[in-house]
Amino acid sequence: MSKKGVALNQKSKERKKVIRTVIQAVIVAFLAIILIRAVFLLNKFEETALATSNEAGFIALSYFGVSRGESPKYVSKAELEKQLTLLAKQGYTTISQQDIIDFYEEGKPLPEKALYLSFEDGRTDSSIFSQKILEKLNYRATMYTYANKMDTKDTKFLKPNHLKLMENSGYWELGSNGYRLTYINVFNDEGQSLGVIDENDVPDKMMIEYYNHYLMDFIRDEYMIPTETRAELEKRITEDYEFMRDIYTESLGEVPKAYAIMHANALYNNMDALVEKVNDKQIKELYKMHFNLERDAYNEADADIYNLSRLQVSPYWPTNHLMMKIQQSSKQRVEFAIGDKELAKEWTLANGAAEFLNNELILTSEPSAQATLFLKQKLPTAYQLEFDFYGNVVGEQSLYVKAADESYMRIMLKDNEVVILENQLNQKEAELERHTLEEIEWSGEDYAFNKATVYSYYDTQQGSRIDEEEYPRNLKNRRHFALQVGTNELHLTVDKELTTTIAMNDVSQGAQIGFGAAYSKKDTAHEQYMDDIYDTIVENIKITDEADEVIFSNQYTEIAKVEHNMSTWFNGLVDFFIENF
Incomplete structure (x- = not known):
């Protein structure tokens, strides 16, 4: 290579090095700002005088964790901000x-729309990514922790000095999830007893078929016979509460007022009477209030302060899913997110709630009902349509074509099957075709079935309760649909995996398309509390006529697509640095 070539090559390397250094500096500065805000908590909560005339009750929401971006385990920072802002x-x-103690013990009224907000597990990311949102809204929240995490070296969990700073800011109060997260009476899917397992030693979650939490039962042998006496049970459970008292007093100066036992919904609900008695005694001696339940958001005035309920917000819920849940449990009318109001004007919402965001529309059903949304624009006799369904695998995402009055053809994606149905005026919907799509791969590390429950030895020997083709309800998946609609037939392609042509009845000759959302009614033994609200997510809709002219589209423009991809790339880069450095 010539000297000139060597020089040019060296300059190129130096230029790349400079660019790399600049990018790293920007990211480090960004992370430093986050860290400074998180550690020093520069702002203070502003106490405001509120009208207090509410004698009915309050809603309680809980989040397990907050992530910077989309995650199957934790709500994203952006989604948390949307939900709380609304x-x-x-x-x-x-x-x-x-306020809650005074409400129940002294009858003091609450603000008209009272919200008790909390975050569980004492996670650092919850504090970092929610702090700015709390400051913006002047909201206060409770951070629940495990006592045995007070001296852990694991940076995922908040330390006492940080918890004290949070509490002093006024934006945070402290609560307890207990002393430890340990599982007892664990059985795998082959009926083998695995005994007692700490959270850090849990094997593949998909292999665990039955388990209970440390304070929830006697420790039992492989035949589910107790291996400890009543006195030993009481001593073991009492020791955990003593650990809570001693550790919190030493590290924080006092025991938090609020408690949320793990796992929820068991105490006072078919629990062994002796186990219930010792827990009840210790909780009432140590804490002032207890969120024992995790099903409903609303707590009425006649509720027991030691048996309160909070709604644990799932990471996969869009904003309107949460609003629908609040409306369902509180009976209070809520306002739903609309998003882009100009896009919303192009659609007619028959029932449910719809949010329009860039290239995406989210259709949320009411409880145990179907939501439908129709494009106002009339379509020609022949056209092409493409879009992506991106909702959860378990559920019903529907496309209506040739819709008019009560006649239509419906293409439904349900539980990883494509079902094609037809409905003629004043007749019952008839199934024309059904196709099972290729199996979806998913990780047991990110998604899990709800298996903690009350069970017997007989139950443990029945093998897995999960069908091999079954999917967890929080698993999302993208499917691309492409249709060619003609006068007498419809040609459908799904992911280049399924191709079919369907003859259409003369009655099904409407000029509208629409989308539907409904939860999937499944009888599954591992799901204790089924969610009967569902979200159909539709992305990248494009409709063209026979001349390939665009009739309707919500796809990104080229410029917007570049901006979106750049933003996604940068966020991914920052997330990588957060997770690895």
Whole structure:
């Protein structure tokens, strides 16, 4: 190579090095800002005088964790901000633990729309990514922790000095999830007893078929016969509460007022009477209030302060899913997110709620009902349509074509099957075809079935309760649909995996398309509390006529697509640095 070539090559290397250094500097600066805000908590909560005329009750929401981007385990920072901002817009104000105590013990009324907000497991990411949102809305929340994490070296969990800073800021109060997260009476899917397992030693979650939490039962042998006496049970459970008292007193100066036992919904609900008695005694001696339940958001005035309920918000819920849940449990009318109001004007919502975001529309059903949304624009006799369904695998995402009055053809993606149905005026919907799509791969590390329950030895010997083709309800998957619609037939392609042509009845000659959402009714033994609200997510809709002219599209423009891809790339890069450095 010539000297000139060597020089040019060296300059190129130096230029790349400079670019790489600049990118790293920007990311480090970004992370430094986050860290400074998280550690020093520069702002203080502003106490405001609120009208207190509410004698009915309050809603309670709980989040397991907050991630910077989309995650199957934790709600994203952006989604958390959307949800809480919409609640604040409707007049929901956060209340303190003392407000709840005064409400139940002294009958003091609460603000009209009272919200008790909490985050569980004492995760650092929850504090970092929610702090700015709390400051923006002047919201207060409770951070629940495990006592045995107070001296852990694991940076995922908040330390006492940080918890004290959070509490001093006024934006946070402290609560407890207990001393430890340990599982007892564990059985795998082959009926073998695995005994007692700490959270850090749990093997493949997909192999665990039955388990209970440390405070929830006697420790039992492989035949589910107790291996400890009543006195030993009481001593073991009491020791955990003593650990909570001693550790919190030493590290925080006092025991938090609020408790949320793991696992929820068991105490006072078919639990062994002796186990229930010792837990009840210790909880009431150590704590002022207890969120024992995790099903409903609303707590009425006649609720027991030691048997309160919070709604644990699932990471996969869009904003309107949460709003629908709040409306369902509280009977309060709520406002739903609309998103782009100009896009919304192009559609007619028959029932449910719809949100329009860039290249995406989210259709949320009411509980145990179907939501439908129709494009107002009339379509020609022949056209092409493409889009992506991106909702959860378990559920019903539907496309309506040739819709008019009560006549239509419906293409439904349900539980990884494509079902084609036809409905003629005043007749029952008839199934024309059904196709099972290729199996979807998913990781047991990210998705899990709900298996903690009350069970017997007989139950443990029945093998897995999960069908091999069954999917967890929080598993999302993208499927691309392409249709060619003609006068008498419809040609459908799904992911280049399924291709079929369907003859259409003369009656099905409407000029509208629409989408539907409904939860999937499944009888599954591992799901204790089925969610009967479902979200159909439709992305990248494009409709063209026979001349390939665009009739309707919500796809990104080329410029917007580049901006979106750049933003996605940068966010992924930052997430990589957060997770690895």
